[in-house]
Amino acid sequence: MNVTPEQVEPARIEKAVTDFLSRLDKLVDGFDAQTSLYADGAGLDSLETAELSAVLEDEFGTDPFSCDEMPETLADIVVFYGAVKV
Amino acid sequence: MIELLRRVAVEDPARVAIVTHDRSVTYADLLASAEAAASELVADEVTRFAALSHQADVMIALLAGASSVGVEMCQYPPVSEAEVAELAWRFDHDLIIDEPRSSPRWADGEGRAGADAADPVHRPDRPHLVLTTGTTGAPRGVRHDWSRLLRSTRRVRPAPGQRWLLAYGLHQFAGLQVLLHVFAAGATLVAPAPRRPVEGLAAMRGLGVTHASATPTYWRFLLAELRADGGPTPELQQITLGGEAIPAPLLSQIRTAFPDAEVSQVYAASEFGATGSVRDRRSGLSTEVLARGEDADVAMKVVDGELWVRSRIGMLGYYGEDPVDADAWRPTGDLVEMTDDRILFRGRSSEIVNVGGVKVHPLPIEERVGAVAGVDMARAFGRPNPMTGSIVAVEIVPVPGADIDQIKTAVREACKDLDAAARPRSIRFVDHVTTSGDKIIRRAQ
Incomplete structure (x- = not known):
């Protein structure tokens, strides 16, 4: 599904990411935009990160993990969708 | 003839x-x-x-x-x-x-x-x-x-x-x-x-x-x-x-x-x-x-x-x-x-999904997904992914009227004991699965 930039609101991105983490039982206490998605935070492994990239691509039409700099946090993902022109 | x-x-x-x-x-x-x-x-x-x-x-x-x-x-x-x-x-x-x-x-x-x-x-x-x-x-x-x-x-x-x-x-x-x-x-x-x-x-x-x-x-x-x-x-x-x-x-x-x-x-x-x-x-x-x-x-x-x-x-x-x-x-x-006494088919060599270096056969996954209640037809295949090269994806044709959220949950449950690389990481619902010559296409796409 391709979307226009104004549709990719931070709240939608946050919901997609936290829903995903909840399903994997990895929404740690105190999770916020600056919490690492990986070892010291939510603890996503490589396959779970691959799955998150597919979830985001399905939801928003493009995938922040395909860009040069891999997102570390929810904030990075929000920045990606804020900058990208889909 | x-x-x-x-x-x-x-x-x-x-x-x-x-x-x-x-x-x-x-x-x-x-x-x-x-x-x-x-x-x-x-x-x-x-x-x-x-x-x-x-x-x-x-x-x-x-x-x-x-x-x-x-x-x-x-x-x-x-x-x-x-x-x-x-x-x-x-x-x-x-x-x-x-x-x-x-x-x-x-x-x-x-x-x-x-x-x-x-x-x-x-x-x-x-x-x-x-x-x-x-x-x-x-x-x-x-x-x-x-x-x-x-x-x-x-x-x-x-x-x-x-x-x-x-x-x-x-x-x-x-x-x-x-x-x-x-x-x-x-x-x-x-x-x-x-x-x-x-x-x-x-x-x-x-x-x-x-x-x-x-x-x-x-x-x-x-x-x-x-x-x-x-x-x-x-x-x-x-x-x-x-x-x-x-x-x-x-x-x-x-x-x-x-x-x-x-x-x-x-x-x-x-x-x-x-x-x-x-x-x-x-x-x-x-x-x-x-x-x-x-x-x-x-x-x-x-x-x-x-x-x-x-x-x-x-x-x-x-x-x-x-x-x-x-x-x-x-x-x-x-x-x-x-x-035992059987030779079981696990798919075509051209259909193998390489998930971060792990070779996965899509057919056994497709069989599991196809057996889930509410699934009319299923197709497992490799989906390109920037993190692991590929992930296992499934497309599902649901039975008319079926609850797709329930199907998703049931599919994940049916596959949870598979090797982590073999678990479907992408589940989509479609009207028809892709076929060619009356055969399901499972090669990576």
Whole structure:
């Protein structure tokens, strides 16, 4: 599904990411935009990160993990969708 | 092939050979058409040609006629005009017969002087060309010889009462196998047009089909049609599956839907021919096939998880390439697993999904997903991913009215004990799964 930039609101991105983490039982206490998605935070492994990239691509039409700099946090993902022109 | 028609035409000329949606053709009439076609091919000095029409009775007469006079026929699949031109270029076809009973179309656009019809002559070489589906690249031409193809009919017993559904295209090797079996048995071919499952089901009900051979994907669609329309279940005596791996849940569904039918599985391919059939209603092949010995027409062995075949009834070789040695072993591309007394198919080597360096077979995943309540049909395949190269993805056709969130949860639950790399990481709901030649496409995309 391709979307226009104004549709990719931070709240939608946050919901997609936290829903995903909840399903994997990895929404740690105190999770916020600056919490690492990986070892010291939510603890996503490589396959779970691959799955998150597919979830985001399905939801928003493009995938922040395909860009040069891999997102570390929810904030990075929000920045990606804020900058990208889909 | 014409000798099969001739044998029945002499014995019982009025026996019906082919039934289509609008006509019946007797063995005598089919033989006469085949002999007329043979005469015309000889008179026009044709040595090889491509055929486009898919009108069964006309094409079968042409096929039998060509086979009797050593003219190489190649039935093209139903494709666009541009693709026909591409195939003609690739396989050097100067002559294309597009419509039945019309003038042949020569690729150079020139006419040919009509010679007087001549008596068919019998030639030592009786070639036939079958095109592969080209699902993993450009189609290849598989060269056969009728003398080899007919060897597989030696064990067919007469069965004039059988009415076989033609669910395959005549351009497919499996369609050719059905033709040979039907005419060797002196049975009747029921050829609906088009040949989709919905028309196949109608032909089963309305045209007295007793036997049907099709791919597992075709049977999945046919079962869905049967459930959807609520009409009577056809009274089939035999169901044959082949052409792709057969999931155990599908076998179970077929047994439930057709409790009185014999169920057989055929393992065959354009390249090595038919290897025989399995009738024990269990998935896979018996390991007994690995002990057939040197004298067998077809022998099999397993090498590093892949099935290899040595076939003396298989192809002569690929078009444009050197002939193959009939006594040489060849990999089939079918990945198998040995469990107790069975050889179970795990998918094609071209379908393996590489998930971060871990090789995953999509077929067992597809079987699990297909068995989940609310799933009408499923397809597992590799989806490109920037993190791991690929992930396992599934597409699901849900049963009408099913709750897709519940299905997603149930699919994840059904797959949670799989290796982490094999668990579906992408689940999508679709109206139809991608198929080619009535087979599910599982290669990475």
